[in-house]
Amino acid sequence: MDHAAEAHRTDLMTITRYVLNEQSKHPESRGDFTILLNHIVLGCKFVCSAVNKAGLAKLIGLAGETNVQGEEQKKLDVLSNEVFIKALVSSGRTCILVSEEDEEATFVEPSKRGRYCVVFDPLDGSSNIDCGVSIGTIFGIYMIKEGGEPKLEDVLQPGKNMLAAGYCMYGSSCTLVLSTGSGVNGFTLDPSLGEFILTHPDIKIPKKGKKYSVNEGNAKNWDGPTAKYVEKCKFPKDGSPAKSLRYIGSMVADVHRTLLYGGIFLYPADKKSPNGKLRVLYEVFPMSFLMEEAGGQAFTGKQRALDLVPKQIHERSPIFLGSYDDVEEIKALYAAEEQ
Numbered sequence: 186m187d188h189a190a191e192a193h194r195t196d197l198m199t200i201t202r203y204v205l206n207e208q209s210k211h212p213e214s215r216g217d218f219t220i221l222l223n224h225i226v227l228g229c230k231f232v233c234s235a236v237n238k239a240g241l242a243k244l245i246g247l248a249g250e251t252n253v254q255g256e257e258q259k260k261l262d263v264l265s266n267e268v269f270i271k272a273l274v275s276s277g278r279t280c281i282l283v284s285e286e287d288e289e290a291t292f293v294e295p296s297k298r299g300r301y302c303v304v305f306d307p308l309d310g311s312s313n314i315d316c317g318v319s320i321g322t323i324f325g326i327y328m329i330k331e332g333g334e335p336k337l338e339d340v341l342q343p344g345k346n347m348l349a350a351g352y353c354m355y356g357s358s359c360t361l362v363l364s365t366g367s368g369v370n371g372f373t374l375d376p377s378l379g380e381f382i383l384t385h386p387d388i389k390i391p392k393k394g395k396k397y398s399v400n401e402g403n404a405k406n407w408d409g410p411t412a413k414y415v416e417k418c419k420f421p422k423d424g425s426p427a428k429s430l431r432y433i434g435s436m437v438a439d440v441h442r443t444l445l446y447g448g449i450f451l452y453p454a455d456k457k458s459p460n461g462k463l464r465v466l467y468e469v470f471p472m473s474f475l476m477e478e479a480g481g482q483a484f485t486g487k488q489r490a491l492d493l494v495p496k497q498i499h500e501r502s503p504i505f506l507g508s509y510d511d512v513e514e515i516k517a518l519y520a521a522e523e524q
């Protein structure tokens with residue numbers, strides 16, 4: 186018997202054990218973050234099981250309501266949002282919740298309040314729900330000042346002030362990718378144990394990639410630098426091989442592939458959507474936080490994405506994120522445009 190392999194196989198690094206280890210590095214910590222994260226993990230497990238059995242449980246299709254973005258809500262959108270709101274409030278560690286599905290921020294009642302603000306997209310990639318293509322949950326965590334009365338400004342902060350961010354992808358396997366500000370780690374749900382096990386330790390995105398990910402259907406509305414960049418991906422003039430296009434249409438899935446394989450994901454502004462499509466607080470910021478923690482970059486076309494200061498909770502922003510060198514190329518094209 187290969188005892189080393191056996192020892193490794195039986196030495197289960199669950200996400201809770203991982204976060205407790207991280208917590209032990211902060212003697213001042215009271216364990217609140219670990220408790221909060223466990224409630225987020227519970228929400229992800231619930232949504233994972235609901236997504237897996239959606240077709241069987243009649244959870245496919247529309248809920249008959251429209252969200253603040255003017256999008257028709259899917260049954261799974263509404264269910265996921267409800268599960269996360271209840272899990273986060275019942276953690277007793279949150280004070281403000283911002284969800285893609287709710288017009289207003291939720292201020293937790295004082296008796297159940299804690300110091301964390303959670304911004305989240307309960308189910309990202311709605312257009313792919315009914316056809317069983319990978320979708321996900323995205324979240325970011327801020328903390329309010331000690332003893333402060335929670336106010337909206339506590340979430341309208343630059344992304345660089347986030348304490349932690351992550352996403353959970355519901356695909357061929359269920360993978361939760363998390364950063365608490367010291368690197369990025371991926372955990373895969375072992376359905377037989379009901380536990381997220383560390384499978385992708387210390388993820389580092391390759392410095393340069395062979396793939397680009399964008400909805401080319403919007404090409405006619407793109408600005409100069411974006412059009413030039415995608416042209417360069419397809420027809421490089423420096424003798425390097427052309428990049429391959431990969432676009433799933435679920436940000437979680439497209440960013441997950443980009444994080445592991447390298448390359449670039451972009452949802453630029455265009456004449457139709459002058460501020461792009463993706464939302465700053467619960468899509469752009471968490472993914473940019475993870476990308477920088479993994480050695481990549483995230484750029485808005487004007488600035489470092491994490492330096493943005495949102496003015497309202499559902500604000501949108503263009504985004505270019507991925508391998509360091511690939512994002513450098515698009516930054517150079519925008520800089521040239523400025524001159």
Ligand code: FBP
Pocket residue numbers: 256285306308309310311312400434435436437462
């Ligand atoms: P929601 O599904 O949560 O609204 O997210 C937006 C999203 O689906 C992203 O996941 C994805 O990257 C993008 O929109 C796809 O947009 P498009 O269909 O315009 O390419």
